[in-house]
Amino acid sequence: MAAIAASCAGARVVAIDGAKKIGAKILISGGGRCNVTNEVVRAEDFNGSRNAIAKVLRTFDVSSTVAFFEELGVKLKREETGKLFPISNRARDVVDALLRAAEGVEIVTGIRVESIESGFVINGSIHADRVILAAGGRSVPMTGSDGSGYTLARMLGHTVTPAFPALVPLVVEKGHWITELSGISVDAELAVKSPTGRVLQRHRGSMLFTHFGLSGPVVLDISRHWIANQPATLSANFLPGETFESVDAALIAAAKRNPHATIGSVVRLPDRLLARLTPETALGRLSKDDRRRLVRDLVDYTLPVVRDRGFEYAEVTAGGVPLSEIDVGTMESRICPNLYLCGEILDVDGRIGGFNFQWAWASGRLAGLSASGR
Ligand SMILES: Cc1cc2nc3c(=O)[nH]c(=O)nc-3n(C[C@H](O)[C@H](O)[C@H](O)COP(=O)(O)OP(=O)(O)OC[C@H]3O[C@@H](n4cnc5c(N)ncnc54)[C@H](O)[C@@H]3O)c2cc1C
Structure with missing residues (x-):
């Protein structure tokens, strides 16, 4: 989402994912159906700094999510519980739609980011003016989110509150x-x-x-x-x-x-x-x-x-980079200029029902737009 927003705003974007298969977690989400969002999403549905969370959620609300996916050809339906799923019941459609929207993004898979030096130099060889860290937490590490994002955040000066399993x-x-x-x-x-x-x-x-x-x-x-x-x-x-x-x-x-x-x-x-x-x-x-x-x-x-x-079975990670270290108007780090963070790597976890994805969509889009200079 961050890469899409930055690229659509005119930035040259390279998305680096350590996993071979991109969007692995979306594919297994919601029992393979992907609970994209919820009909009502409020800051109270999350654990973390609620005022800061509310500010980010306001920039991209549920109707924006519904319209965004509809424009990409994925119509959502509401279930009795208020959860929204693709009408096809296929998480694959969500990943495919995001990949279509990421047409202008250079996607590199199978390369783990081991180091980011401020400036920025990634893995000692890739240079970037701005970096968006969207490495997730520690839940279901085989999808790629093994907690190495926290190490990268620490390298760049951030603290990380203890991570523990949630929705487990x-x-x-x-x-x-x-x-x-x-x-x-x-x-x-x-x-x-x-x-x-x-x-x-x-x-x-x-x-x-x-x-x-x-x-x-x-x-x-x-x-x-x-x-x-x-x-x-x-x-x-x-x-x-x-x-x-x-x-x-x-x-x-x-x-x-x-x-x-x-x-x-x-x-x-x-x-x-x-x-x-x-x-x-x-x-x-x-x-x-x-x-x-x-x-x-x-x-x-x-x-x-x-x-x-344990994390193998947890749908989300509690703890992470504190929101107090982020300017939630832009998702830029308050500690390392030109670094942006979004999604589950941050100290935010939502209850079950599509809230964690809504946080990922909203914070990711905001980080992408801000990093593009818009
Ligand atoms: C089984 C399961 C079901 C779920 N179902 C739902 C649901 O239906 N609805 C909902 O709202 N939420 C659901 N969630 C939660 C939701 O999937 C996450 O909150 C969301 O995916 C977080 O997005 P993210 O982009 O921040 O992190 P992730 O989706 O975890 O993505 C992080 C990416 O960063 C990559 N990465 C990590 N470290 C590195 C590194 N060092 N170098 C390179 N790449 C790296 C990983 O490979 C991964 O692709 C579910 C989670 C699980 C585990």
């Missing part, structure tokens, strides 16, 4: 029953809690049980908060919107009406999950203590998470 599945204790429910998904509210029990973050959405632990949108969204707040715990309310009191009262009332009725007739959860939370099935056979234990597990179950699945 979570692994639970080996042999825990959660791993036996693989394939089941439930609507849940997850809360990250401090060791003193204070709720630090809450997210609601679909949670998927897997053979290693937990995934699904709500788990991915909350993962970075669980990681960033260690030694925090993660707990689930399997009945979002309900409280201990409301569920307890509902079970008592239902047992009075019909003690032979099943717990499942009051608590609407997949049978296999409910069976793991209580061996009892009839309402009338639950002792008071067992009922209260069940209710606590239903609304506040401490998930036995032991670790995240």
Whole structure:
């Protein structure tokens, strides 16, 4: 996007990518469909300096993204969740469209940038008046983003806040029953809690049980908060919107009406999950203590998470070059003149739903335009 914007504005642009295949991450994004953006994108959808993020997002909003891709022949459709995908459901179409738009850009693949000396000299031989660093973070390193962009940023005087996985599945204790429910998904509210029990973050959405632990949108969204707040715990309310009191009262009332009725007739959860939370099935056979234990597990179950699945499985990287070191009016470095940074290399990470690409499109375009002198 940066290369396209700079080239369209009249600059001579060479795009150097260490990967053999360009746009590898776009190709695997959104399950191969590429969730290009979201119908509503606000700074609140991101972690990072929100005022600075808002300023960048304003320069290229969702309607601009939709129009940009439509002009390149990729019409987007909105799904129920608000996510926008190509109507073809093919991420390949997004990469091809970007490559068509990059017609004036000299694209060099398979060459890793190992050094950038200020001035600028790249890999000791390529000279440039201006450099745009769009090397991504550390997520799914086999696509090319192995964190070497941070080394290059440091060479040019920048600091880098610690990078850690975000939008990443979570692994639970080996042999825990959660791993036996693989394939089941439930609507849940997850809360990250401090060791003193204070709720630090809450997210609601679909949670998927897997053979290693937990995934699904709500788990991915909350993962970075669980990681960033260690030694925090993660707990689930399997009945979002309900409280201990409301569920307890509902079970008592239902047992009075019909003690032979099943717990499942009051608590609407997949049978296999409910069976793991209580061996009892009839309402009338639950002792008071067992009922209260069940209710606590239903609304506040401490998930036995032991670790995240790492950068290999993370959709995005938290941390990076701080926005305070960037002039967000132009994306130029405040530390190294004529250096521009954009995309995931910066200390910005969005929630799931097309937000990370919108950040990449907007910051990339702004960096490209500014670097071209426009
Ligand atoms: C599995 C997966 C699915 C995703 N799905 C979505 C989605 O549907 N919607 C969404 O909004 N976001 C999604 N994301 C996140 C999104 O893909 C990224 O946030 C976005 O691609 C970041 O763009 P970028 O250009 O900053 O970095 P990247 O896309 O990571 O690109 C960085 C490029 O720099 C190159 N590079 C790195 N270091 C060097 C070097 N030293 N020398 C030369 N080249 C180098 C790499 O080869 C790479 O091509 C997904 C991510 C993953 C991993």
